[in-house]
Amino acid sequence: MTATVFIDGAAGTTGLEIRDRLAGRSDIAILLLEEARRKDADARREALNDADFVILCLPDDAAREAVALIDNAQTRVIDASSAHRVATGWAYGFPELAPGCQDAIAASARVTNPGCYPTGFLALVAPLVRAGLMPADWPVSVNATSGYSGGGKAMIAEFESGAGSAFRPYGLQLAHKHVAEMTTHAGLTHAPIFAPAVANAYRGMVVEVPLHLHALPGKPSLTAIEDALRTAFDGSPLVTVASGDVGAIDIAENAGTDRLTLRVCGNAAAGHARLVATLDNLGKGAGGAAVQNLNIMAGLDPYAGLIL
Numbered sequence: 001m002t003a004t005v006f007i008d009g010a011a012g013t014t015g016l017e018i019r020d021r022l023a024g025r026s027d028i029a030i031l032l033l034e035e036a037r038r039k040d041a042d043a044r045r046e047a048l049n050d051a052d053f054v055i056l057c058l059p060d061d062a063a064r065e066a067v068a069l070i071d072n073a074q075t076r077v078i079d080a081s082s083a084h085r086v087a088t089g090w091a092y093g094f095p096e097l098a099p100g101c102q103d104a105i106a107a108s109a110r111v112t113n114p115g116c117y118p119t120g121f122l123a124l125v126a127p128l129v130r131a132g133l134m135p136a137d138w139p140v141s142v143n144a145t146s147g148y149s150g151g152g153k154a155m156i157a158e159f160e161s162g163a164g165s166a167f168r169p170y171g172l173q174l175a176h177k178h179v180a181e182m183t184t185h186a187g188l189t190h191a192p193i194f195a196p197a198v199a200n201a202y203r204g205m206v207v208e209v210p211l212h213l214h215a216l217p218g219k220p221s222l223t224a225i226e227d228a229l230r231t232a233f234d235g236s237p238l239v240t241v242a243s244g245d246v247g248a249i250d251i252a253e254n255a256g257t258d259r260l261t262l263r264v265c266g267n268a269a270a271g272h273a274r275l276v277a278t279l280d281n282l283g284k285g286a287g288g289a290a291v292q293n294l295n296i297m298a299g300l301d302p303y304a305g306l307i308l
Contacts, residue, residue, distance in 0.1 A: 003298045006031040006047045008066050009057030011038070013149055013156070014080050017287025018055060021305040027298075028305075045069045053297065055290050056080055067110075076109045078293050080286060084112040085181040092185055093293040094119065095302065096236050097126055105296045113293065115178045116285025117144045117196060118185065120207025120277030123239060123262055125186045127232035133220045137189040140209065142182070144196050145251060147203040150281040159200060169197040204255035205285060207277040214271030222273055226264040233262070237303055238284060238292075244276075253278040258288030258306040283307065 005028055009015045022028050031051050037043040048054055048069050056063045056079045063081040070077065084090040091108035095101050105111050114122070121142050128134040145167070148159040158164050176194050183191045213220055226241060233239040238258060244265035254261055257280055266273035279285050288306055295302045 002027055002029050003052045003294075003300075004029050004031055004050070005053045005055060005294065006051035007055045007057060008044070008048065009062075009080075012057050013152060013282065014286045014290070015055075015057040017282050018057070018080075018290050021287060021291045021307070025305060027300055028294075049075060051075055053078065053294055055294065057290075073109075076111075076297055078111045078113060078290050078297070080113040080290050082115055082177050082181070084110070085115065085118075086184045087112065093289060094122065094185070095292065095296060096233055096239050097122055097185065098130065098232075102296055102302070105293055106299070108297070111293050111297065113286070113289050114185075115181055116146060116150060116205055116279070116281040117142075117178050117194070117207060118181045119260065119285050119289070120144065120205060120279055121182050121192070121209065122185050123233070123260060124207070124209050124229070124275040124277055125182075125188075125192075127228050128225065129187045130232070131228045133216065133218065133225065133228055134211075135217060136187055138216070139190065140186075140188065140192040142192050142194050142207060142209050144194070144205065144207040145199050146196070146205045146281045147201040147251065147255070148198050149203050150205075150285075151198060155198070156202075159202075164198075164200055166200050167197060168199075169195065171196045199251055201251050201255075203280050203282050204250075204252040205277075205279050205281045206249060206251050207279075209275040211266075211273040211275065212271060213266070213273050219271065222264050222266050222268050225273060225275070229262050229264065237308060238306070249276055249278060251278070254283065255280050256283070256307065258283040258292070259308065260284045 060083040063083040090110045090112045091104045093111045244263040260279045263276045
């Protein structure tokens with residue numbers, strides 16, 4: 001049976017990534033609105049209610065509005081915005097994050113895609129909290145840098161015109177909308193200090209969590225941290241724990257793929273660790289995650305159409 005999919009916001013950066021991954025598949029049929037009808041409220045409502053699955057690639061308020069337009073019990077939704085990432089009744093669409101996550105996604109009518117930054121952060125931190133290596137009330141900071149495609153069409157145009165800087169920290173008031181998502185799904189008591197930045201690279205992302213291992217209860221070693229991550233993601237085709245014995249890490253390491261790579265780097269003698277995740281902000285951080293969730297919800301091969 002072919003599943004019908006309507007991508008609301010198919011002309012945007014994430015929407016195009018999703019369409020590329022779904023192209024040519026015989027088990028998926030994409031419902032498209034002609035350009036002239038994309039902003040027609042009645043046509044959009046009809047498409048939202050006719051599809052088996054709707055993927056929302058919209059600003060937060062528009063995503064909430066789209067969900068409200070669905071008036072049947074059959075249409076299932078994947079929201080790629082941040083509108084529902086800590087909302088009651090929505091499954092969190094990170095299948096590898098914890099035992100039971102994939103089953104929850106498969107059974108849900110409403111699934112929220114993780115944010116790109118939280119994907120890297122949660123992969124590094126949630127397993128440590130779950131394993132008891134990091135207390136839930138531990139003060140955590142996260143430094144992260146994304147390619148400029150994460151900023152949407154305006155930022156893409158700015159950087160591609162040559163006006164963008166090599167490196168630009170932002171979110172300096174420490175009130176980024178991803179913080180609630182990071183806190184909730186990592187199982188933390190206190191919000192992490194989140195220091196995001198954008199680099200002059202189209203796609204790719206580096207997310208880093210520094211830790212004073214000597215200050216943590218139990219003083220876990222670098223090996224213990226790495227073992228916890230390996231155990232958490234054992235068998236995953238997308239999430240890999242690689243050696244932390246490297247001289248440098250490229251922001252574009254996983255660009256153009258749907259992979260997520262984790263490393264535990266640091267100085268064992270000093271008891272200092274740098275936990276590092278690399279992913280594509282448009283892949284595992286956006287379009288690839290949406291397609292993976294769609295596959296799971298539709299009962300298909302979870303990795304169909306993904307770039308491994």
